[in-house]
Amino acid sequence: MTRRGVRVLTGLIGLVLLIGAGLWIWQVSSRPASAEDTALSYLRALESGDAAALAAVSTAAPETALTAFAAADERIGDVTTTAVEQSGDTATAEVAFVLAGERHTASLPLSQVEGSWRIDAAGLGSLRADTTAGSFVRIGDATFAIGEKVALFPAVYTVTPAPRDLLSGQADVIVLPGESAAVSLDAALLPEATEAAQTALDEHLAECTTGGADVPSGCGIRIPWGTEFRAVSDIRYRIETPPSLTLTPTGFDAEDGVLIATVTGTGQDxxxxxxxxxxxxxxxxxxxxxxETSVVLSPW
Incomplete structure (x- = not known):
């Protein structure tokens, strides 16, 4: 074979090897992630705070959980997988990580969804919150009803009562994979809560005093016209001094108001x-x- 032929043959062999290597790399890169790879991807997304990556590798990623996770105070770190057991379309990954200064272990359940491994909902933790004032709590921009078990991604969270601008108090909670956490908030009324309640009361009193032939209920209005009138055709009101409100977490008192009522009708004669x-x-x-956003008064 001539020298030129040798060069041509060598070039062809190199080209074949290059194509083969490219095919091998393409096959490897396009191969679906294993259960262990998916578990590691989940842990690393928790570690980095990547909500989009969490949603991509989870079978269930509630929007409220993703919103709360964005406000997590501390995320997991130093993540590892120690073992993975697979049985058909399900698998369990034993993992370890550091959170709140302690090393934790957990079992992450996985299942195959359309040929790809995903972390099951049981890989999240849950939280049930209670509070001494209000019916809702917040984690960042996510709001949850008290007493309701809500799914959260593993992390450390600060829980506050809602509405945030009316109630004060906070508590920290650690949420771990597959475990339930509970938190009880010692919430207190802010001065803004009384101001908001007084505004709501004033609006209610304005509706109470629009006038008419009947005395409205739930307004605290008592007019002793029965001994002087046989029938009433109209009542006009003027609030001279609105009742001053005192608010508690569950009720209110409004006292010392001054109300003028002019009654028109037919006298007893x-x-x-x-x-x-x-x-x-x-x-x-x-x-x-x-x-979630305001105070509501329900007068008796």
């Missing part, structure tokens, strides 16, 4: 009559509750 009544001890009481 059958003639037209108009009489003005002045109440200097106008008061209301009722229940108070908190939604």
């Amino acid at each position: 059958g003639t037209p009559r108009t009489t003005t009544y002045r109440t200097e001890s106008w008061l209301l009481r009722g229940d108070a509750s908190f939604t």
Whole structure:
């Protein structure tokens, strides 16, 4: 074979080897991730705070859990997998990591979804919260009802009562894979809560005093017209001093209001009559509750 032929043959052999190597790399890179690879990807996403990666390797990634995870105070670190057991379309990965200064171990359940391994919902932890004031708690921008078991990704979280601008208090909680955590908040009313409740009361009193022939219920209005009127055709109100409100986590008292009521109708003698009544001890009481964003008064 001539020298030129040798060079051509060598080039062809190199080309074949290059194509073969490229095919091998393509096959390896396009091969679905193993259960162990997926478990490691999940741990590393928890470690880095990558919510998109968590959603990609989880069978269930609740939006509220992803929102809360974005506000986690501390994430896991020093992650490893120690063993993986696979049986058909399910697997369990034994993993270890550091969280809140301690090393923890956990079992992550996996299942195959459309040919790819995913971490099952049992790989998340859960939290049940309670509070001395309000019906909701917050983690970052995520809001949860008290007493409700909610799924969360493993991390350390700060839990606060809601609404945040009306209630104070906080507690830290560690959420671990496959485990349930509980937290009880000692919540307190902020001055803004009383201000918001007074505003809500004033709006309610404005509705109470729009006027009409009937005395509205749930308004604390008592008019002793029965001994002077046979029938009432109209009542006009003027609030001279609104009742001053005192708020508790579950109720309210509003006292020392001054209300003027002018009653028009038919007197006991059958003639037209108009009489003005002045109440200097106008008061209301009722229940108070908190939604995710505001305080709600329910007068008795």
